[in-house]
Amino acid sequence: MDSSSDHSTAQKLYGVIPAIELNSWESEELLDCLTELSDSQQDFLLHQISVIWPVSHSLCLAFLEAVRPALSCLDKEQFATWVRGILDRYESQGLQEARRFMHDLDNHFICTLKGQTGLLLSTIKNRLSLYLRGVAGRPFDLETAPLPGTDTTSIFLPRNSTLFGNVDANFLVYKLLASLQWAFIRGNLYCHEVDDEEALFAKLGRPMPSEPCSAIFLTRFFDSFAKPETAKAIYHFLQSFRALAFLQKRLPGLMRDSQIYFRTIAAELSVNLHQNELLSAEYAFILKHLCHNLPLELPSGPGWHECRPSAWWQDRDLIFVDTNRIYATSKDSSDRPLAQPPYFLGSFLVDKAHARRLSRRKEVEQQFIEALSIRILPALSKKDAKSPQESPTAERPQQPDSGANLTIRLPEPPDDQDKIEPIHDRVVRHIRLDDQKIDLDHKLQELGREIMDDLGNLPQLYIDSAAQMAAGRSYEPNMNTPEQEGTALKGALLYDEWDFRRQGFRHDWCHLLEKNIHPSGGTFISSALSEHRGVIKQLKRQFEQMRSHHRFVGRQRDGDDIDLDALTEALADRQAGLPPSERLFVRQLRDQRDIAALFLVDMSSSTEGWVGKAIKESLLVMAEAMESLGDRYAIYGFSGMRRTRSEVFRVKEMEEPYNETVQGRIAALGPKDYTRMGPPIRHFSKILAKVEARIRLLIILTDGKPEDYDDYKGEYAIEDTRHALIEAKNAGIHPFCITIDHKAQDYISHLFGEVNYLFIDDVKKLPRRMPDMYRILTS
Amino acid sequence: MGTQRIEEHYIVTEPYYRVHGQELTIALAAYEHQIPLLLKGPTGSGKSRFMQYLAWKLGRPLITVSCHDDLSTSDLVGRYLIRGGETVWMDGPLTLAVRHGGICYLDEIVEARKDTTVVIHPLADDRRELPIEKRGEILSAPPEFMLALSYNPGYQSVVKDLKPSTRQRFIALELTYPSPDIEAEIVQHEAGVSKEEAEKLVRLAEMTRSLEDAGLQEGASTRLLIHAGTLIRSGIAPRQACKVTISEPLSDDHELVAAIDEMISSLY
Known part of the structure; x- marks a missing residue:
């Protein structure tokens, strides 16, 4: 390479990445990589670098290390897809995962192109979780793991399903695996405790394990055998049998469809199974039934034929008795190695399920205490005489009343006519605090039931903690803290952002906070109202005329009343020998405006001064006029800095009345930071889409281009905003833009479309033009 | 008149x-x-x-x-x-x-x-x-x-x-939906299908009703079940019958319809 071409390459590179951002070794590395390529390849690669560099510098350098093989074997389209894949992985799983993805081009990418990766869980997660929710009647989290399994809250499934060449069959595999895990949960796979453990061990003729032993019943049970792993495998086999038989009964269609899967598995298994291994014949036996969709049977060996699987549902000790017996009969051969269970049965995660149960217990405890403390707070605050520190105590009703002032009332025995499952009568319905009965709401009842199911009782500690928490709360100066500027109303919401360079979303990229704005006093409102008095009066009259009104239409075929004029005419006609009209009625018609509008106001720092004042005045005039129209409307401001702090400020909610507070908030609108338009547009599209109205308007008031402190500027910002607006339109919302910018023409019609904007060159006209625009827009 | x-x-x-x-x-x-x-x-x-x-x-x-x-x-x-x-x-x-x-x-x-x-x-x-x-x-x-x-x-x-x-x-x-056995009895009577068929339809209805928190406005009503049963009795394949009487009428959302279809194909 001669130095002149080196030089031009460097020029190109600095056109993409400012030289100032690069240290010397980075720029050397980049240049080394580029100079070896042809011009067109250089340009192409530089474009990709421009996409990756702003996301992460180290990712970009790692990308260049790995780029050579990809450049040689992928065409441009594929290459762009590959880069998208890298960015997705970087954003979802971090640099390490992105590196792995880049370096293992063959496994991670080429095979996708050839259609060999099968079906990714992430692509069908939504559908599968809806399916599972319907089938199971409750939601589960779907997570990826090498082997299928469950901890009773989450269901683990492989990251992709590659067995078959087509999507439907691979989806079927997921469906089967997920349904089977649900069936395991239904079959109480991780039986946490039995009614009477001592009696069970006695029945089995095994000694109770001595100290120290595991906190988990199942582990204690397995450990009581000489070969715990064998006992575990037998138990898991029986549970698998039960779950599969349950599925055959409950979801016959699934099991019939799955024959194709079982046959493929069986073919593989016949190679891998060794007759010598323990349980291998049994696995093959049930698999044979599954392949032909025959009702499942247990193998007919010694020990097996005494099993009564159908009775397992009634007596939960029985499956342990059967495990014990099968273990005993296969004792002579227990030196044989254990067979690997077929893949679809998954892994048996005793410890994980236990850990999950404990963490859930903590969660429920927290939620219960929190909710209960809020619940008993009003009652507590009524008794001022008592010291709030004095903690009320809880009593179970079956215990003698010891004069405690807080009792938990368990439900009375259920009515005879309603057959209630035993689980239902563990509902805690109310709590007694002194003489006041405090009903527990639905959520507390649910939590209470979960605790009772788990622990068998409601621990005293929970109620004490709740009472203490409530006592602490009642000392707080004011429960309804006054509105303060900057108080976030709820946690940050995550929104995607559109990256035009990769033609894809950056998922959950922006954090949006909804905040209060503290109304300000001052003279702004009164002076603005008096200044625009004339306009407001005129607008009010105009808007009044647009209101919905009743009107009578005469000469109808039917209606509420007789149209006397028409009748007279008809009678006259008849007298005259003419055919009389049949349109003799008056009918009342009602024209209804069904419009919801949301005004979104730019609060970026550039609105300081005249522009900001004009915007505020326009909002005020607009609000005044809207009051006489009766349309529902909301006003919000937006600003923010960087993707992690997009903020929207609530001036007026949709159903909130227009009053002095709202006026004060309009007055308090002030310049803040930058104009990142995407997140607020996505946020309010979501809100507006839920408003029931014939027409939903999103009116954006801005003074310039979308722009943020970070790389959200130029084409990137415009394309993201444009995409957000397209999303809004797809949600049935009409976006409209009012812009105060001298250089607006070049991008604004690209953003909003030819007719969906109003361009105002003189800011003083805004208070007049804005209501005008609204009138035209909605009539 | x-x-x-x-x-x-x-x-x-x-x-x-x-x-x-x-x-x-x-x-x-x-x-x-x-x-x-x-x-x-x-x-x-x-x-x-x-x-x-x-x-x-x-x-x-x-x-x-x-x-x-x-x-x-x-x-x-x-x-x-x-x-x-x-x-x-x-x-x-x-x-x-x-x-x-x-x-x-x-x-x-x-x-x-x-x-x-x-x-x-x-x-x-x-x-x-x-x-x-x-x-x-x-x-x-x-x-x-x-x-x-x-x-x-x-x-x-x-x-x-x-x-x-x-x-x-x-x-x-x-008047909420009756308990599963009574609902099955109603479907059995009104659609003229067997008890097993009716019970299966009711199970499907329950599955769709538990999607009500997940975006479905309303689960399958008893009336829809009767429609499905009637079609099944007249010889239309159950999966098809349930698709046209249950999953399609319930929603226009692709994911939801697909999920209900999967429930149907699991049951039938």
């Missing part, structure tokens, strides 16, 4: 209705004490069928009005018509029921405009009278007359709700 004849509104043969709670006892008590009835419940849960059954049980004519937002007071009370140059008064369905001591059933009352709903107020309290303004007449309802309304509280719409002044005149009965 012919005058409506009350005889047409009698229900002669016993309609099929499976009582699954206290609803009949309460409705009969309400009738005896001349208190109007408000039926709440999701769509297709048997509100209209229950009214037919009640009317048959009481031996009274049933006059059903399906409410809509164009329904005016005259549509309910009656109006003058012109026939051959003369005006003729014609009773509306409400007046007809009051005159003949029938049962007037206003189906989906929230669909009617609020000003229309107000005409039933004097009928629905202890005055039990219907003023017919155009004729300057006040009709007193005989003891046999009963007023019944129905609505579906599941539509969480601000616009469509009953005014408290209206709802507080009624005894309210909530």
Whole structure:
């Protein structure tokens, strides 16, 4: 390479990445990589670098290390897809995962192109979780793991399903695996405790394990055998049998469809199974039934034929008795190695399920205490005489009343006519605090039931903690803290952002906070109202005329009343020998405006001064006029800095009345930071889409281009905003833009479309033009 | 336009209705004490069928009005018509029921405009009278007359709700979906399918109903199950039958429809 071409390459590179951002070794590395390529390849690669560099510098350098093989074997389209894949992985799983993805081009990418990766869980997660929710009647989290399994809250499934060449069959595999895990949960796979453990061990003729032993019943049970792993495998086999038989009964269609899967598995298994291994014949036996969709049977060996699987549902000790017996009969051969269970049965995660149960217990405890403390707070605050520190105590009703002032009332025995499952009568319905009965709401009842199911009782500690928490709360100066500027109303919401360079979303990229704005006093409102008095009066009259009104239409075929004029005419006609009209009625018609509008106001720092004042005045005039129209409307401001702090400020909610507070908030609108338009547009599209109205308007008031402190500027910002607006339109919302910018023409019609904007060159006209625009827009 | 004849509104043969709670006892008590009835419940849960059954049980004519937002007071009370140059008064369905001591059933009352709903107020309290303004007449309802309304509280719409002044005149009965075995019995009877088939349909319905928190507006109603059963009985493949009667009518959302289809293919 001669130095002149080196030089031009460097020029190109600095056109993409400012030289100032690069240290010397980075720029050397980049240049080394580029100079070896042809011009067109250089340009192409530089474009990709421009996409990756702003996301992460180290990712970009790692990308260049790995780029050579990809450049040689992928065409441009594929290459762009590959880069998208890298960015997705970087954003979802971090640099390490992105590196792995880049370096293992063959496994991670080429095979996708050839259609060999099968079906990714992430692509069908939504559908599968809806399916599972319907089938199971409750939601589960779907997570990826090498082997299928469950901890009773989450269901683990492989990251992709590659067995078959087509999507439907691979989806079927997921469906089967997920349904089977649900069936395991239904079959109480991780039986946490039995009614009477001592009696069970006695029945089995095994000694109770001595100290120290595991906190988990199942582990204690397995450990009581000489070969715990064998006992575990037998138990898991029986549970698998039960779950599969349950599925055959409950979801016959699934099991019939799955024959194709079982046959493929069986073919593989016949190679891998060794007759010598323990349980291998049994696995093959049930698999044979599954392949032909025959009702499942247990193998007919010694020990097996005494099993009564159908009775397992009634007596939960029985499956342990059967495990014990099968273990005993296969004792002579227990030196044989254990067979690997077929893949679809998954892994048996005793410890994980236990850990999950404990963490859930903590969660429920927290939620219960929190909710209960809020619940008993009003009652507590009524008794001022008592010291709030004095903690009320809880009593179970079956215990003698010891004069405690807080009792938990368990439900009375259920009515005879309603057959209630035993689980239902563990509902805690109310709590007694002194003489006041405090009903527990639905959520507390649910939590209470979960605790009772788990622990068998409601621990005293929970109620004490709740009472203490409530006592602490009642000392707080004011429960309804006054509105303060900057108080976030709820946690940050995550929104995607559109990256035009990769033609894809950056998922959950922006954090949006909804905040209060503290109304300000001052003279702004009164002076603005008096200044625009004339306009407001005129607008009010105009808007009044647009209101919905009743009107009578005469000469109808039917209606509420007789149209006397028409009748007279008809009678006259008849007298005259003419055919009389049949349109003799008056009918009342009602024209209804069904419009919801949301005004979104730019609060970026550039609105300081005249522009900001004009915007505020326009909002005020607009609000005044809207009051006489009766349309529902909301006003919000937006600003923010960087993707992690997009903020929207609530001036007026949709159903909130227009009053002095709202006026004060309009007055308090002030310049803040930058104009990142995407997140607020996505946020309010979501809100507006839920408003029931014939027409939903999103009116954006801005003074310039979308722009943020970070790389959200130029084409990137415009394309993201444009995409957000397209999303809004797809949600049935009409976006409209009012812009105060001298250089607006070049991008604004690209953003909003030819007719969906109003361009105002003189800011003083805004208070007049804005209501005008609204009138035209909605009539 | 012919005058409506009350005889047409009698229900002669016993309609099929499976009582699954206290609803009949309460409705009969309400009738005896001349208190109007408000039926709440999701769509297709048997509100209209229950009214037919009640009317048959009481031996009274049933006059059903399906409410809509164009329904005016005259549509309910009656109006003058012109026939051959003369005006003729014609009773509306409400007046007809009051005159003949029938049962007037206003189906989906929230669909009617609020000003229309107000005409039933004097009928629905202890005055039990219907003023017919155009004729300057006040009709007193005989003891046999009963007023019944129905609505579906599941539509969480601000616009469509009953005014408290209206709802507080009624005894309210909530007709939810019956328990699985009773629902299966109903499907079995109405669609003429086997017990197993009916039970399977009910299981499917329960699956769809648990999607109500996940974006589905309402789960499959008993009525949809009967449709599905009827198609299955007429020889249409169950998966197909359930798709056209259950998953497609329930939603337009692709993911939801696909998920329900997967449930169907798991069951059948």
